[in-house]
Amino acid sequence: MRTLSPNSRLLRVVTASVAVASLATSLSACGGDSDAATRTRSDSAGTLTIGALSNGAAKETRVKVSEVKSISAELPKSVAEKGTLVVGVGALPAGSAPLNYVGQDQKTLTGTEPDLGRLVAAVLGLKPVVKNSTWENLFVGVDSGKVDVAFSNVTDTEERKKKYEFASYRKDNLAFEVLKKSTWNFDGDYRNLAGRTVAVGAGTNQEKILLEWKAKLAKEGKKLTVKYYQDNNATALALSSGKIDASFGPNPAVAYHVTQNAKTPHPTRNAGQFSGAGATLQGLIAATAKKGSGLAKPVADAINHLIENGQYAKWLAAWNLSNEAVGTSQVNPPGLPLDNS
Incomplete structure (x- = not known):
C-alpha cells in the first residue's frame, strides 16, 4: 500500500474509510506478521462456512467443498507434499472490511479474501494456513516462499507480472x-x-x-x-x-x-x-504467486471449479459483492499497463 498503483491507493482508502477501532486495536497488536487463526468453521466433513464471525458484514453461508483430485494433481510437488496452502493476507495494521479483518472472536481473520483462500485450499485438498501481514510484507512473504499465494485484493498489473503469476477472481x-x-x-x-x-x-x-x-x-x-x-x-x-x-x-x-x-x-x-483500470480495460483482482511457482494454474482451475459448482456465487453473495463476479478465472490475464500500474 506504499506504491502509487491503483490497487494500492484503493486499499488505502478502504482501510481508512471502513476499519473500526476495535479491529484496529486487535490487529495492531500483532506486529508486522502473524499466523492468523486458520479455523475454517467446518460444520461437518467437506462443509465450510463463508462469512463466519463477520460481525454483520456478511451473511453466514454453508457450502460443501471437496478435493478435486484432477486439480490437486496439478500442484507443484513441494506444495502437495507439505499438505498445506499458506495463504497470504495483507490486513495489518487495521484491516479492510469486507476484504480482510479480524472477526468478532478477536482472533480469526475473516473477509472475502481469506474465505476464498480457504475455499481454494479445500478444492486442492490442502489445509489452509492464513498468514497475516502488512501490505509490504505480504509480497516479501511471496518472494521468500513463506507464502504460497496471496489473496489480498491484489490488482493484476503488467508491472507485477515481472515477479508474479496471477489467477483472477474478482473485478476491480x-x-x-x-x-x-x-x-x-x-x-x-x-x-x-x-x-x-x-x-x-x-x-x-x-x-x-x-x-x-x-x-x-x-x-x-x-x-x-x-x-x-x-x-x-x-x-x-x-x-x-x-x-x-x-x-x-x-x-x-x-x-x-x-x-x-x-x-x-x-x-x-x-x-x-x-x-478501476479505466474505460478501456476491466481491472481484475487476482490470487498472486511467485513467478514460476506453478501455482497460478491449479489455483485458477480450483476457482473455476468453484464457479462451475456454485460455491463462488455463494461466496460473493454472502459478502454483497455479486457485482464483481467474473465468468472465468484466467491465468495471467491482461493487466494494468506499465504506464498505469
Missing part, C-alpha cells in the same frame, strides 16, 4: 454510493455526472478518474463539483444531509457501507460501477 471496480431514495444511477458515461456533487478520497485512483471527468465536462460547459471530507463518517453525514449527491470509492467499501446502513434512517445503495 469502483462504485458510486447514493441514498437509497435517490433516483440517480451512473450509466458508465461521465456526462451522466453533469450537475452532480460527488465526494471522493484525496490522492486516490478514484480521485484521478473523477477529476479527469470533471475536466472533460468543463470543456463541454458543464459542471461537476468534487468534495473532500476528513473521513468516512463525515462523508456519510454529508450524503445523508443532502450536501452531496454521491460518494465515489472502491466497490467493496461501498458494498460494506450499504450493508451497514441498511437499517439506519438513511439507507444507501450502489448506483453503478466503473473499472
Whole structure:
C-alpha cells in the first residue's frame, strides 16, 4: 500500500474509510506478521462456512467443498507434499472490511479474501494456513516462499507480472454510493455526472478518474463539483444531509457501507460501477504467486471449479459483492499497463 498503483491507493482508502477501532486495536497488536487463526468453521466433513464471525458484514453461508483430485494433481510437488496452502493476507495494521479483518472472536481473520483462500485450499485438498501481514510484507512473504499465494485484493498489473503469476477472481471496480431514495444511477458515461456533487478520497485512483471527468465536462460547459471530507463518517453525514449527491470509492467499501446502513434512517445503495483500470480495460483482482511457482494454474482451475459448482456465487453473495463476479478465472490475464500500474 506504499506504491502509487491503483490497487494500492484503493486499499488505502478502504482501510481508512471502513476499519473500526476495535479491529484496529486487535490487529495492531500483532506486529508486522502473524499466523492468523486458520479455523475454517467446518460444520461437518467437506462443509465450510463463508462469512463466519463477520460481525454483520456478511451473511453466514454453508457450502460443501471437496478435493478435486484432477486439480490437486496439478500442484507443484513441494506444495502437495507439505499438505498445506499458506495463504497470504495483507490486513495489518487495521484491516479492510469486507476484504480482510479480524472477526468478532478477536482472533480469526475473516473477509472475502481469506474465505476464498480457504475455499481454494479445500478444492486442492490442502489445509489452509492464513498468514497475516502488512501490505509490504505480504509480497516479501511471496518472494521468500513463506507464502504460497496471496489473496489480498491484489490488482493484476503488467508491472507485477515481472515477479508474479496471477489467477483472477474478482473485478476491480469502483462504485458510486447514493441514498437509497435517490433516483440517480451512473450509466458508465461521465456526462451522466453533469450537475452532480460527488465526494471522493484525496490522492486516490478514484480521485484521478473523477477529476479527469470533471475536466472533460468543463470543456463541454458543464459542471461537476468534487468534495473532500476528513473521513468516512463525515462523508456519510454529508450524503445523508443532502450536501452531496454521491460518494465515489472502491466497490467493496461501498458494498460494506450499504450493508451497514441498511437499517439506519438513511439507507444507501450502489448506483453503478466503473473499472478501476479505466474505460478501456476491466481491472481484475487476482490470487498472486511467485513467478514460476506453478501455482497460478491449479489455483485458477480450483476457482473455476468453484464457479462451475456454485460455491463462488455463494461466496460473493454472502459478502454483497455479486457485482464483481467474473465468468472465468484466467491465468495471467491482461493487466494494468506499465504506464498505469
